[in-house]
Amino acid sequence: MDTIAPPQPAPHPASAPPGDLAIWFFILAELLAFGVFFAAYAFGRAHNVELFNTMQETLDRQAGAFNTVLLITGSWCVARAVEAVGRARSQTGARWLLAGIACGGGFLVVKGFEYAAKFGAGINLSTNTFYMFYLSLTFFHFMHVILGLVILTALWWKTRQGDYGPDNMNGIETGAAYWHMVDLVWIVLFPLVYVMR
Protein backbone atom coordinates (compact mmCIF):
# COMPACT_ATOMS: atom_id res chain seq x y z
CA MET A 1 0.00 0.00 0.00
CA ASP A 2 1.29 3.34 -0.98
CA THR A 3 1.83 5.79 1.76
CA ILE A 4 1.35 9.47 1.16
CA ALA A 5 3.98 11.63 2.78
CA PRO A 6 2.53 14.54 4.70
CA PRO A 7 3.29 17.90 3.12
CA GLN A 8 6.55 19.33 4.36
CA PRO A 9 6.41 22.84 5.77
CA ALA A 10 8.38 25.41 3.81
CA PRO A 11 11.80 25.95 5.37
CA HIS A 12 11.93 29.00 7.57
CA PRO A 13 14.64 31.51 6.78
CA ALA A 14 17.45 31.53 9.32
CA SER A 15 16.85 34.24 11.86
CA ALA A 16 20.51 35.24 12.13
CA PRO A 17 23.19 35.58 9.44
CA PRO A 18 26.09 33.10 9.24
CA GLY A 19 28.88 33.44 11.79
CA ASP A 20 29.03 35.41 15.00
CA LEU A 21 26.34 38.08 15.27
CA ALA A 22 28.91 40.60 16.55
CA ILE A 23 30.82 40.56 13.24
CA TRP A 24 27.68 41.74 11.45
CA PHE A 25 27.40 44.80 13.68
CA PHE A 26 31.10 45.42 13.02
CA ILE A 27 30.51 45.03 9.27
CA LEU A 28 27.60 47.47 9.41
CA ALA A 29 29.78 50.02 11.22
CA GLU A 30 32.52 49.58 8.60
CA LEU A 31 30.03 49.95 5.75
CA LEU A 32 28.68 53.11 7.36
CA ALA A 33 32.20 54.59 7.48
CA PHE A 34 32.92 53.66 3.86
CA GLY A 35 29.49 54.97 2.84
CA VAL A 36 30.29 58.38 4.34
CA PHE A 37 33.65 58.32 2.53
CA PHE A 38 31.99 57.47 -0.81
CA ALA A 39 29.38 60.21 -0.41
CA ALA A 40 32.10 62.73 0.55
CA TYR A 41 34.09 61.77 -2.58
CA ALA A 42 31.01 62.03 -4.83
CA PHE A 43 29.90 65.42 -3.45
CA GLY A 44 33.52 66.63 -3.41
CA ARG A 45 33.71 65.74 -7.09
CA ALA A 46 30.48 67.64 -7.77
CA HIS A 47 32.30 70.88 -6.84
CA ASN A 48 35.50 70.02 -8.78
CA VAL A 49 34.33 68.05 -11.80
CA GLU A 50 37.12 69.13 -14.16
CA LEU A 51 39.85 68.47 -11.61
CA PHE A 52 38.46 65.03 -10.72
CA ASN A 53 38.00 64.03 -14.38
CA THR A 54 41.53 65.18 -15.29
CA MET A 55 43.15 63.49 -12.29
CA GLN A 56 41.17 60.29 -12.84
CA GLU A 57 42.96 59.97 -16.19
CA THR A 58 46.25 59.69 -14.28
CA LEU A 59 45.09 56.55 -12.47
CA ASP A 60 46.01 53.06 -13.67
CA ARG A 61 42.56 51.71 -14.55
CA GLN A 62 43.98 48.37 -15.65
CA ALA A 63 45.55 47.88 -12.23
CA GLY A 64 42.23 48.81 -10.59
CA ALA A 65 40.33 46.31 -12.75
CA PHE A 66 42.90 43.59 -12.10
CA ASN A 67 42.60 44.22 -8.39
CA THR A 68 38.81 43.91 -8.69
CA VAL A 69 39.31 40.50 -10.32
CA LEU A 70 41.70 39.49 -7.51
CA LEU A 71 39.28 40.50 -4.73
CA ILE A 72 36.26 38.89 -6.39
CA THR A 73 38.22 35.68 -7.02
CA GLY A 74 39.53 35.77 -3.46
CA SER A 75 35.99 36.13 -2.15
CA TRP A 76 34.88 33.18 -4.28
CA CYS A 77 37.78 31.08 -2.93
CA VAL A 78 36.71 31.85 0.64
CA ALA A 79 33.07 31.02 -0.16
CA ARG A 80 34.28 27.70 -1.61
CA ALA A 81 36.32 27.12 1.57
CA VAL A 82 33.26 27.62 3.77
CA GLU A 83 31.25 25.29 1.53
CA ALA A 84 33.99 22.60 1.69
CA VAL A 85 34.30 22.79 5.48
CA GLY A 86 30.50 22.54 5.72
CA ARG A 87 30.81 19.18 3.91
CA ALA A 88 33.50 18.02 6.36
CA ARG A 89 36.34 18.52 3.86
CA SER A 90 38.71 20.55 6.00
CA GLN A 91 41.84 20.04 3.92
CA THR A 92 40.04 21.12 0.75
CA GLY A 93 38.73 24.13 2.68
CA ALA A 94 42.27 24.98 3.83
CA ARG A 95 43.50 24.93 0.23
CA TRP A 96 40.69 27.26 -0.85
CA LEU A 97 41.59 29.61 2.00
CA LEU A 98 45.22 29.58 0.85
CA ALA A 99 44.05 30.52 -2.66
CA GLY A 100 42.01 33.37 -1.13
CA ILE A 101 45.09 34.56 0.76
CA ALA A 102 47.11 34.50 -2.48
CA CYS A 103 44.48 36.68 -4.17
CA GLY A 104 44.50 39.16 -1.28
CA GLY A 105 48.31 39.21 -1.31
CA GLY A 106 48.21 39.88 -5.05
CA PHE A 107 45.88 42.82 -4.41
CA LEU A 108 48.40 44.33 -1.96
CA VAL A 109 51.28 43.90 -4.44
CA VAL A 110 49.37 45.56 -7.30
CA LYS A 111 48.20 48.40 -5.05
CA GLY A 112 51.75 48.75 -3.73
CA PHE A 113 53.02 49.30 -7.28
CA GLU A 114 50.27 51.87 -7.86
CA TYR A 115 51.21 53.75 -4.68
CA ALA A 116 54.94 53.57 -5.54
CA ALA A 117 54.24 55.10 -8.97
CA LYS A 118 52.21 57.92 -7.45
CA PHE A 119 54.63 58.68 -4.62
CA GLY A 120 57.52 58.46 -7.11
CA ALA A 121 55.80 61.15 -9.18
CA GLY A 122 55.70 63.37 -6.11
CA ILE A 123 51.99 62.90 -5.48
CA ASN A 124 50.83 63.02 -1.88
CA LEU A 125 47.75 63.84 0.21
CA SER A 126 48.18 67.60 -0.31
CA THR A 127 48.63 67.45 -4.10
CA ASN A 128 44.95 68.26 -4.70
CA THR A 129 41.44 67.36 -3.53
CA PHE A 130 41.21 64.36 -5.86
CA TYR A 131 44.41 62.79 -4.60
CA MET A 132 43.51 63.57 -1.00
CA PHE A 133 40.37 61.45 -1.52
CA TYR A 134 42.07 58.82 -3.68
CA LEU A 135 44.95 58.18 -1.30
CA SER A 136 42.95 58.28 1.93
CA LEU A 137 40.02 56.23 0.59
CA THR A 138 42.12 53.53 -1.05
CA PHE A 139 44.57 53.37 1.86
CA PHE A 140 41.66 52.97 4.32
CA HIS A 141 40.53 50.03 2.18
CA PHE A 142 44.14 48.75 1.89
CA MET A 143 44.33 48.51 5.69
CA HIS A 144 41.13 46.47 5.69
CA VAL A 145 42.64 44.05 3.16
CA ILE A 146 45.64 43.59 5.47
CA LEU A 147 43.37 42.88 8.45
CA GLY A 148 41.34 40.51 6.27
CA LEU A 149 44.51 38.63 5.33
CA VAL A 150 45.48 38.26 8.98
CA ILE A 151 42.02 36.80 9.66
CA LEU A 152 42.21 34.46 6.64
CA THR A 153 45.65 33.24 7.72
CA ALA A 154 44.29 32.39 11.18
CA LEU A 155 41.32 30.63 9.57
CA TRP A 156 43.65 28.68 7.25
CA TRP A 157 45.76 27.52 10.18
CA LYS A 158 42.76 26.38 12.22
CA THR A 159 41.02 24.80 9.22
CA ARG A 160 44.19 22.89 8.35
CA GLN A 161 44.21 21.50 11.89
CA GLY A 162 40.62 20.39 11.49
CA ASP A 163 39.24 22.82 14.06
CA TYR A 164 36.19 23.62 11.90
CA GLY A 165 33.57 21.26 10.55
CA PRO A 166 29.85 20.94 9.79
CA ASP A 167 29.05 21.24 13.51
CA ASN A 168 31.49 24.06 14.15
CA MET A 169 31.18 26.66 11.40
CA ASN A 170 30.94 29.80 13.50
CA GLY A 171 34.61 30.84 13.33
CA ILE A 172 35.15 30.31 9.62
CA GLU A 173 31.82 31.93 8.72
CA THR A 174 32.67 34.95 10.88
CA GLY A 175 36.06 35.50 9.24
CA ALA A 176 34.65 34.88 5.77
CA ALA A 177 31.93 37.51 6.30
CA TYR A 178 34.60 40.13 7.04
CA TRP A 179 36.58 39.21 3.91
CA HIS A 180 33.46 39.47 1.74
CA MET A 181 32.80 42.93 3.20
CA VAL A 182 36.26 44.03 1.99
CA ASP A 183 35.30 42.78 -1.50
CA LEU A 184 31.88 44.47 -1.36
CA VAL A 185 33.42 47.85 -0.57
CA TRP A 186 35.89 47.60 -3.48
CA ILE A 187 33.01 46.75 -5.83
CA VAL A 188 31.66 50.27 -5.19
CA LEU A 189 35.06 51.96 -4.91
CA PHE A 190 36.48 50.82 -8.26
CA PRO A 191 33.81 52.28 -10.58
CA LEU A 192 33.39 55.38 -8.41
CA VAL A 193 37.07 56.40 -8.31
CA TYR A 194 38.59 54.80 -11.43
CA VAL A 195 35.80 54.88 -14.01
CA MET A 196 32.87 57.22 -13.31
CA ARG A 197 33.23 60.62 -14.98
Next chain:
Amino acid sequence: MNTRHLNIVLVVLLAATVATFEIGERGGAGTAAMAALLTISFIKGRLVVLDFMGLRGVKFFWRGLLLGWLLLVSTLIAVAYWISIP
Protein backbone atom coordinates in the same frame (compact mmCIF):
# COMPACT_ATOMS: atom_id res chain seq x y z
CA MET B 1 25.18 27.09 -1.33
CA ASN B 2 26.44 24.50 -3.80
CA THR B 3 29.69 24.80 -5.73
CA ARG B 4 28.00 25.11 -9.11
CA HIS B 5 26.02 28.12 -7.96
CA LEU B 6 29.14 29.74 -6.49
CA ASN B 7 30.99 29.16 -9.76
CA ILE B 8 28.18 30.78 -11.78
CA VAL B 9 28.24 33.78 -9.44
CA LEU B 10 32.00 34.12 -10.00
CA VAL B 11 31.56 34.11 -13.79
CA VAL B 12 28.83 36.77 -13.59
CA LEU B 13 30.97 38.94 -11.28
CA LEU B 14 34.00 38.69 -13.57
CA ALA B 15 31.90 39.49 -16.65
CA ALA B 16 30.42 42.49 -14.87
CA THR B 17 33.94 43.67 -13.96
CA VAL B 18 34.96 43.48 -17.62
CA ALA B 19 31.87 45.52 -18.51
CA THR B 20 32.81 48.20 -15.96
CA PHE B 21 36.38 48.31 -17.28
CA GLU B 22 35.19 48.56 -20.88
CA ILE B 23 32.93 51.50 -20.08
CA GLY B 24 36.02 53.28 -18.75
CA GLU B 25 38.22 52.27 -21.70
CA ARG B 26 35.65 53.54 -24.19
CA GLY B 27 35.54 56.89 -22.42
CA GLY B 28 32.01 56.34 -21.14
CA ALA B 29 30.76 59.53 -19.52
CA GLY B 30 27.45 61.20 -18.81
CA THR B 31 24.22 60.11 -17.21
CA ALA B 32 23.85 56.86 -19.19
CA ALA B 33 27.38 55.66 -18.34
CA MET B 34 26.91 56.63 -14.69
CA ALA B 35 23.58 54.77 -14.51
CA ALA B 36 25.14 51.71 -16.17
CA LEU B 37 28.10 51.71 -13.77
CA LEU B 38 25.90 52.06 -10.70
CA THR B 39 23.55 49.33 -11.93
CA ILE B 40 26.45 46.94 -12.59
CA SER B 41 27.94 47.77 -9.19
CA PHE B 42 24.59 47.12 -7.47
CA ILE B 43 24.16 43.76 -9.23
CA LYS B 44 27.69 42.73 -8.24
CA GLY B 45 27.25 43.87 -4.65
CA ARG B 46 23.91 42.07 -4.40
CA LEU B 47 25.48 38.79 -5.54
CA VAL B 48 28.30 39.12 -3.00
CA VAL B 49 25.82 39.85 -0.20
CA LEU B 50 23.39 37.07 -1.07
CA ASP B 51 25.67 34.29 -2.29
CA PHE B 52 29.17 34.84 -0.92
CA MET B 53 28.12 36.29 2.42
CA GLY B 54 25.35 33.71 2.56
CA LEU B 55 22.44 36.04 3.31
CA ARG B 56 20.12 34.65 0.62
CA GLY B 57 18.36 32.31 3.03
CA VAL B 58 18.44 34.66 6.00
CA LYS B 59 15.59 36.81 7.27
CA PHE B 60 14.96 39.92 5.19
CA PHE B 61 16.09 42.21 8.01
CA TRP B 62 19.78 41.33 7.47
CA ARG B 63 19.61 41.27 3.69
CA GLY B 64 17.73 44.57 3.86
CA LEU B 65 20.44 46.21 5.94
CA LEU B 66 23.25 45.36 3.54
CA LEU B 67 21.30 45.80 0.31
CA GLY B 68 19.87 49.01 1.77
CA TRP B 69 23.42 50.27 2.31
CA LEU B 70 24.24 49.46 -1.30
CA LEU B 71 21.11 51.24 -2.52
CA LEU B 72 21.69 54.28 -0.32
CA VAL B 73 25.32 54.67 -1.40
CA SER B 74 24.35 54.27 -5.08
CA THR B 75 21.60 56.86 -4.69
CA LEU B 76 23.92 59.37 -3.00
CA ILE B 77 26.51 58.93 -5.76
CA ALA B 78 23.81 59.42 -8.41
CA VAL B 79 22.49 62.57 -6.70
CA ALA B 80 26.01 64.00 -6.39
CA TYR B 81 26.62 63.23 -10.05
CA TRP B 82 23.40 64.89 -11.18
CA ILE B 83 24.00 68.09 -9.22
CA SER B 84 27.40 68.35 -10.91
CA ILE B 85 25.79 68.50 -14.36
CA PRO B 86 25.72 72.17 -15.42
